[in-house]
Amino acid sequence: MRGRSQTWSFTKPPKRIAKEPIVKEKSVEDIFNELLESANEFMEEPEDLFGFRYEDLSDIEEGSVNQRSPVEHKKKTDLAKICGFQSYHHIIEKAIHCSPDKMLTLNQIYSWIEENIPYFRSLTESKNSKGWKNSVRHNLSLHKQFYRVLREGQRACLWACDMNRIRNEKVGKLRKISHQPQQAEHSIPTFRPRSKTDPTAMIRPTIKNLRNQNEENIVKPIFNSLSSRFEAIEAKKKQACLENVHWAHDLSLTEQCRNSNSYTNVSNVDQFNTFNDFNRQTLTDSNHDVSNAPQMAFTTFQNTSLNNSSIMTPVQDISTSFIPNHPSISYPFMTLDDQAIIEHEKHLYEVTP
DNA sequence: CTATGTAAACAAC
DNA sequence: GTTGTTTACATAG
Ligand SMILES: [Mg+2]
Numbered sequence: 001m002r003g004r005s006q007t008w009s010f011t012k013p014p015k016r017i018a019k020e021p022i023v024k025e026k027s028v029e030d031i032f033n034e035l036l037e038s039a040n041e042f043m044e045e046p047e048d049l050f051g052f053r054y055e056d057l058s059d060i061e062e063g064s065v066n067q068r069s070p071v072e073h074k075k076k077t078d079l080a081k082i083c084g085f086q087s088y089h090h091i092i093e094k095a096i097h098c099s100p101d102k103m104l105t106l107n108q109i110y111s112w113i114e115e116n117i118p119y120f121r122s123l124t125e126s127k128n129s130k131g132w133k134n135s136v137r138h139n140l141s142l143h144k145q146f147y148r149v150l151r152e153g154q155r156a157c158l159w160a161c162d163m164n165r166i167r168n169e170k171v172g173k174l175r176k177i178s179h180q181p182q183q184a185e186h187s188i189p190t191f192r193p194r195s196k197t198d199p200t201a202m203i204r205p206t207i208k209n210l211r212n213q214n215e216e217n218i219v220k221p222i223f224n225s226l227s228s229r230f231e232a233i234e235a236k237k238k239q240a241c242l243e244n245v246h247w248a249h250d251l252s253l254t255e256q257c258r259n260s261n262s263y264t265n266v267s268n269v270d271q272f273n274t275f276n277d278f279n280r281q282t283l284t285d286s287n288h289d290v291s292n293a294p295q296m297a298f299t300t301f302q303n304t305s306l307n308n309s310s311i312m313t314p315v316q317d318i319s320t321s322f323i324p325n326h327p328s329i330s331y332p333f334m335t336l337d338d339q340a341i342i343e344h345e346k347h348l349y350e351v352t353p
Numbered sequence: 354c355t356a357t358g359t360a361a362a363c364a365a366c
Numbered sequence: 367g368t369t370g371t372t373t374a375c376a377t378a379g
Binding site for chain 1: 356357358359360361365366
């Protein structure tokens with residue numbers, strides 16, 4: 001996968017979220033325990049995080065969302081040497097091109113590869129197909145020339161290839177012309193397990209554009225994730241400005257979130273701010289400094305049509321101090337129209353030739 | 354730096 | 367388990 005800084009050209013790349021804890025003198029456990037302590041007096045089951053106990057959260061990491069541990073990778077396969085194809089997408093292009101209708105299902109692509117490239121055939125024969133098949137799927141998704149052709153009543157779609165779909169990615173560079181908050185210097189390190197035990201993680205999936213799998217992938221979510229993912233958010237907005245695509249996000253809270261006491265649907269930005277102010281105050285009262293928590297860029301709410309999109313929109317990112325089932329705190333979310341956000345924030349960017 | 358290979362999380366089915 | 371999207375990280379040049 002491309003690094004975000006590679007995918008999108010930033011004149012000034014946003015700071016990468018530090019891997020080191022920002023507050024070094026406190027461990028994440030310390031911070032968690034502080035939070036827990038402050039919440040204990042309110043919470044019915046203080047150790048309980050949506051049914052999981054903190055001790056169970058073995059994969060908590062600090063300062064970053066979903067940060068994986070470094071992993072020893074296999075050496076890159078030299079495809080050119082092994083099979084004469086420059087890279088995976090060339091293989092897929094060939095496979096599709098060789099088909100009568102110029103389209104194949106995923107499984108047919110696998111088959112073509114196995115039938116025509118001994119290297120992959122032998123991998124499959126030795127039960128080692130997981131990796132290259134993953135790479136095939138990765139490449140299908142990644143490269144714009146590959147697009148899906150839906151079939152009525154069939155789960156697996158057909159994959160087609162149109163080189164004209166690779167284009168205009170770099171018509172102009174967007175320059176950021178106003179400050180957007182990055183990670184605050186002294187903010188609390190993001191307390192973010194990368195597991196399902198993370199309450200905010202329950203929101204994250206809805207932010208992906210999976211629901212758009214039955215549509216052409218023109219409609220995309222604008223926000224890839226919440227809180228510390230400023231890079232992604234900024235990049236998406238920039239792309240929106242560049243491509244003038246129709247944006248709609250796919251952000252409905254999960255049922256679990258909707259039914260939880262931790263969220264309240266608000267209908268305007270005033271209500272939203274009221275909730276956030278109250279939450280901040282509550283946390284501050286329990287000796288929790290959220291004043292330097294990262295801020296999301298948008299604070300304006302345009303009440304427009306767009307489906308039933310909803311998004312958690314921390315004006316100040318108190319999700320770093322998320323306390324689930326806190327009887328005094330309810331995290332507000334509201335319906336937003338991406339186009340409105342883009343329009344609102346368009347002035348933050350200019351396109352340079 | 355860019356391009357791309359590898360691994361995997363996650364969701365939907 | 368399969369299909370698909372995405373993120374993270376590694377490596378080659
Ligand atoms: Mg694609």
